[in-house]
Amino acid sequence: MKSSNAPRLLAREEWIAACHFHDITEAEVLHAVADRVRELKAKAGSVQSGHPLVLLDLDSTLYEVGPRSFEIIREWMDTEESLGHSRVRHALESLREEQVGYSMKDTFESIGLKAGTPEVDHALKVLKEFWAARFFSNQYLPYDRPYPGAAEFARRLHEAGAEIVYLTGRDAPRMGEGTVDNLVRDGFPWDKKGTHLLLKSDFNIPDLDHKKNAADYIRQHGTLVASFENEPPNLIALSELFPEAMHVFLDTVCSDHPAPVGKNLYRINGFHKLAP
């Protein structure tokens, strides 16, 4: 029997509708984070524990990963394996990059390929395997694109005195090198005092565990001002660990993993509205 104390778990649109987000604009959210960084920096002086720190997730928070999946789908279309799936191939031929969703199932649905028929289900299975063998690798990271304004926002926070912590579910062995290459390529604060990259040491560590385990590291390095995340379960976990910080949901794409309903959250679509 379900306990009445069990948190209400919802996914995607239902989760968004049930959460409490502050009714302020994207620009106001971004300015509020920068202001808090400056205020804390001014107060903290040289005291380590007072250092303002901002957590930034990478995939679908700072980086649009649709182009990475799009390239992998394009390569699958060149394989012999794909030839046996004529209906799916035909639909994928007209796939546009902006139709790539969070999962392959989402992408299929965006072009009218509904799961439930043997051909679609089989194509989904083989394409997911093809995708998974490539998506989580350095080789395909160059296809990622930073969202407009993301690098500039991170630079401004860093210049204002924030420690920048990139907290990602990517793993060091397979994706560490490409992750650093992209941060450098795209002008994010990197390789200077006050920048940190927390990758998983092993692919098999669940993302949520990795993000919760980062709490000790965060506390050792300063005071969390804000976190930015596109995954509801991660955002809620961080908001419960650090209730005094601002927790900002990036409403880009997310998984259908259910999360507890949150309150005192912020919601933005991107970073492009930050005024000077």
Ligand SMILES: [Mg+2]
């Ligand atoms: Mg993410």
